[in-house]
Amino acid sequence: MGQPWWQSAVVYQIYPRSFQDSDGDGIGDLQGIISRLDYLQELGVGAIWLSPVYRSPNADNGYDVADYEAINPEYGTMADMDALITAAKAHGIRVVMDLILNHTSDEHPWFVNAKADPAGATRDYYVWSDPVDGQAPNDLQSDFSGGSAWELDAASQQYFLHLFSAKQVDLNWQSPRLRHAVYRMINFWLAKGVAGFRLDVVDMLGKRPFQKQLVNGPHLHDYLHEMNRATWGDRDVLTVGEAWSASPVDALQYSDAAHQELSMIFQFGHLWADRQLGGPKWAVRPLNVGRLKAALYACQTTLATRGWNSLFWSNHDLPRAVSRFGAAGTWRVRSAQMLAITLHGLKGTPYVYQGEEIGMTDCPVSTIAAVNDVEARTIYRQLLAEGDAPTAALTKLNRFSRDNARTPMQWDGRANAGFTSGQPWLAVNANYPAINVATDRQASTSIFATYQRLIALRRANPVLQRGTFNELTAVPEPVFAYTRSWGRVCWLICTNFGAEPVTVTLPEQPTRLILSNYPDYPDGLGTVELRPYEAMIVALI
Known part of the structure; x- marks a missing residue:
């Protein structure tokens, strides 16, 4: 096999709810994405990564999957998904799906059946525990719900595990039956022609909750190797894992082709350059460029000859790049271009998050009623309980809330930035009349033009691909x-x-x-x- 396609390509992440609405219901959809493929082809990207479009009750905007092999009706149908894969291919663009394998929705048939029948076939797909001295087995906490990560099932009088929200129930990767059910699902999507997967919180798949080891469990890499062999191992597809715990050395373990696991991982060391390591999420500090360089360069040197890097500033969970690492005011255009050139010059596969290519900015809110992010709402309640005034708590949320990245794509100066003819599910950033695709593309020196040029340079020059x-x-x-x-x-x-x-x-x-x-x-x-x-x-x- 020659050089993998993803070593010369740039991947564009789409948050489908916020990209383009085609039917006026205020929610982006698959037909909306299809309508913007000409734009993505003009930008030059080689693949689009879709945040989840599976059937879901949306407790966490699709990261709570109720059926891995069905499309959420708000996005369209499976026929629309097939049409997107076909239309994207005609534009020279591959489709990468999001895989949420740490947990499912509590509405997934696997969990519904597991609750209904403690002796049933899917009971061991999830993590269960008898009470210990009449209580939960340990003090693990839920990231999104607050409080215990263990929920008592009244019918069976056993606890089940949910490390995120109570509607996101953790899967038990120690179960061979669960693992092979997952592999069958992955092969379902490969047969449809998808070109790869992003694996959500992949470092948690080997967790040992009773020992309170949530990441990097002893069999994590065994599971990934087994997954590789059972699914994509003989195909030229992109696989990228999200691993907040990973060091550059860990990244090498995941991505070294000799290990037969993943193409690469998202390694987040550089994101601590403006955060207090080990502190609460809202504990920010001024950007330390030296620390930022050291983290990014460490990935370059550790993976210099084996493995592969992912390159990114932002995604659906992070603040907007120009607001975080650049300057969103007077120097917005120059600093957005600077960030692009800095990152795309490095060795690895660059990821562009929707709107990054026009310098979209964070979107502060003045009331908690305007916040959709389930994590941010939970943290807001915690901050108030700790004594913060509402204004102080909102100031902290405005720095890290995931809604910053999820406001609708700003296409033009029309109502709702051209995203929808209806009421958008999340408010459009008020700066859309000035910051939008139509305005940015008018200038030959625009942010869009810089990204377009960088993407073309990588595609054409081995020095950027493998140098x-x-x-x-x-x-x-x-x-x-x-x-x-x-x-x-x-x-x-x-x-x-x-x-x-x-x-x-x-x-x-x-x-x-x-x-x-x-x-x-x-x-x-x-x-x-x-x-x-x-x-x-x-x-x-």
């Missing part, structure tokens, strides 16, 4: 500077994460400017004063 990474250390802290080398080709990526100018001495005289977010880079100079949020790729050889 060796080398850090330049003799640079000021706000500066990312590194080279990518392939054969006789050497490109330098140099970017300024600050709002102040900074002087950088280049290691060699550039021979050619490849890409810049300023129009007047002084080509050929060995010493460069990088302006606020300036970013460039130059050829050294």
